Amino acid sequence: MRFQSVAELDFNEYLDAIIQAKHLFTRALLIAARPDVIARFQAYDLALPQHQVPALVVMDGPTKAALLACYNVGTIPLSELKNAILASLLSHAPINLQRCPYCMLNDPRTWDHYLPKDSYPEYSVYHPNLLYVCFGCNQRKRDDYDAAAPLYCHPYFTVPEAETLLHCAVLVDAGALVISYYGAAYGAHASAGDIAQRHLERLQLPRRFQAEAAALVSNLIGELRHYFPKGVGAEAMKDVLRRRFSDAQEQLGCNAWDARLWHGLAFCEEFLDYANAQIIAADVPSSDGFEIPAPKHR
Numbered sequence: 001m002r003f004q005s006v007a008e009l010d011f012n013e014y015l016d017a018i019i020q021a022k023h024l025f026t027r028a029l030l031i032a033a034r035p036d037v038i039a040r041f042q043a044y045d046l047a048l049p050q051h052q053v054p055a056l057v058v059m060d061g062p063t064k065a066a067l068l069a070c071y072n073v074g075t076i077p078l079s080e081l082k083n084a085i086l087a088s089l090l091s092h093a094p095i096n097l098q099r100c101p102y103c104m105l106n107d108p109r110t111w112d113h114y115l116p117k118d119s120y121p122e123y124s125v126y127h128p129n130l131l132y133v134c135f136g137c138n139q140r141k142r143d144d145y146d147a148a149a150p151l152y153c154h155p156y157f158t159v160p161e162a163e164t165l166l167h168c169a170v171l172v173d174a175g176a177l178v179i180s181y182y183g184a185a186y187g188a189h190a191s192a193g194d195i196a197q198r199h200l201e202r203l204q205l206p207r208r209f210q211a212e213a214a215a216l217v218s219n220l221i222g223e224l225r226h227y228f229p230k231g232v233g234a235e236a237m238k239d240v241l242r243r244r245f246s247d248a249q250e251q252l253g254c255n256a257w258d259a260r261l262w263h264g265l266a267f268c269e270e271f272l273d274y275a276n277a278q279i280i281a282a283d284v285p286s287s288d289g290f291e292i293p294a295p296k297h298r
């Protein structure tokens with residue numbers, strides 16, 4: 001999960017442009033609904049920063065269809081709105097367009113309605129509700145919501161810029177490294193920590209982070225074996241982990257699974273002995289087959 005800043009866009013401007021691009025009947029419905037929709041935008045802005053969800057509103061079928069058509073039927077003003085959101089994300093940090101803010105694993109390529117448009121059609125084109133995420137997260141999240149409390153971290157409203165919600169605990173059990181991820185936070189951020197835990201579970205992130213983390217640890221041990229073939233000392237290990245932690249935090253933010261891994265390893269007392277056992281063990285990966293050329297590509 002990652003903090004992002006909401007784009008500074010004037011919803012009056014893009015909403016009117018989208019309404020004007022619609023056919024007569026839809027346009028008339030949208031013009032009639034406009035004051036209510038604007039009031040609903042304000043309800044969104046009040047609820048989300050408080051880690052709440054705005055109340056569900058039941059609306060008549062034709063109005064709901066007209067609101068959904070604002071997003072489902074492509075128009076030039078809608079494309080311009082998406083481009084403006086992307087430009088804002090890029091201007092804050094290129095990483096925003098390189099890693100999905102929900103998982104920080106894959107590249108974002110799709111638009112997610114944070115509050116699903118089928119249940120909250122009034123937010124079908126509201127820019128804080130349009131998040132640029134990866135295909136996998138979009139698929140896993142589907143149309144989930146809970147009117148009582150947010151189920152997922154919203155990068156603009158749930159994830160603080162400098163407060164950690166994601167944690168990584170590492171321990172050595174019967175000679176094996178056990179890495180686990182969970183969501184939690186101190187004091188005023190405790191409710192955001194609870195949302196983070198739900199977010200992780202629902203997007204099946206702990207298991208995916210674990211697999212990525214195991215690969216990073218094995219790369220780390222390979223590198224340490226190269227520089228410290230006789231084993232690494234406690235201070236050197238701490239320096240390596242601290243440097244990787246700061247680099248990852250600087251590049252990816254304080255809630256990226258990679259940054260949290262280096263932190264988790266630094267706080268695992270048995271990790272030094274575990275790493276040294278791996279470094280000193282003679283079972284360096286096999287290079288059998290290195291001398292055999294590959295067959296020609298056909």
Ligand SMILES: [Zn+2]
Pocket residue numbers: 100101102103104105106133134135136137138
């Ligand atoms: Zn994702």
